[in-house]
Amino acid sequence: MLFKLYLSAMAFQKERSAGYLANQMARLFAKGLHERIRPLGLAPAQFMTLLPLWDEDGISQSELVRRLDVEQATMANTLTRMERDGLIERRANPGDGRSQAIHLTPKAKALRDPATVAARAQNEAALADFSEDERQAFLALMRRAIASMHKD
């Protein structure tokens, strides 16, 4: 197997790299979603942060970090921008002086339907020519890759 000796010198083809394609795909998803929800005054990370809050208002920042799997500092900054934009309020948590309860404003509550519709439309645009089986397979493969990288 002589070719194995030359593996490290072989051209690294980005079109065949899962990481390269994942980056490009994620940027296109974010860009497309941003265009669709910009009229609502939302940015992608704000939409993502609203998802758990629409289901359960008043959870803490640390709970959001757990559910969305981003770093605490990232969430703190996103919440600051959402507060600035009138989407959330940080209220003192009576039970624990360290944590704050994140509450949605009426404005944020009203965005649930249109924002959800926009996000579904973006997913549909990406998977337009996928069959139902292909969609399920694609989601399953992404979940496995995520789980595999999470192990480290």
Place this chain on the structure above:
Amino acid sequence: MLFKLYLSAMAFQKERSAGYLANQMARLFAKGLHERIRPLGLAPAQFMTLLPLWDEDGISQSELVRRLDVEQATMANTLTRMERDGLIERRANPGDGRSQAIHLTPKAKALRDPATVAARAQNEAALADFSEDERQAFLALMRRAIASMHKD
């Protein structure tokens, strides 16, 4: 089909959203790659930018933009950081006073092998439990989603 009427009000489940999974997957790829190439003094976007340059030294910024599909402003900033880090030089292009030829330093040329090995290792970590067929299918599905979003 009454349920259709309630589609917009249905919970948007992030685990079933291709865009959400793509974002999470891309972040994990970038984080893992960054850890692996940090000892080389490289960041992910710098590695990506080196790929076309290792194949063809001296191309222009606009050519890099075309090959890597990022915005011109993004590339300009990445190149500024790479110049700062001693990876590239911007030289005047004799044929066209507007463009500059991007040339690799010996330091950048020497990083080709170890950086390529690191990137392959990250892809392998993500796809560790994928069969060869699954890997090919995964890459093909990502390329199709990218192409579909590119149409807009």
Place this chain on the structure above:
DNA sequence: AGAGCTTGAATAGCATGCTATGCAATGATA
């Protein structure tokens, strides 16, 4: 030649993410 369009880059400003720190409120334990 001169006006106007096109192209290649830089810069400003902002959103997302990450790591590293620092700090205050809790909790656990000797």
Place this chain on the structure above:
DNA sequence: TATCATTGCATAGCATGCTATTCAAGCTCT
């Protein structure tokens, strides 16, 4: 109870990306 560890957040600093703007160099066309 005094000390130490843990937990919840904020902030600083930086890398990537994007849009919008500006500027200079080339090109076109009359």
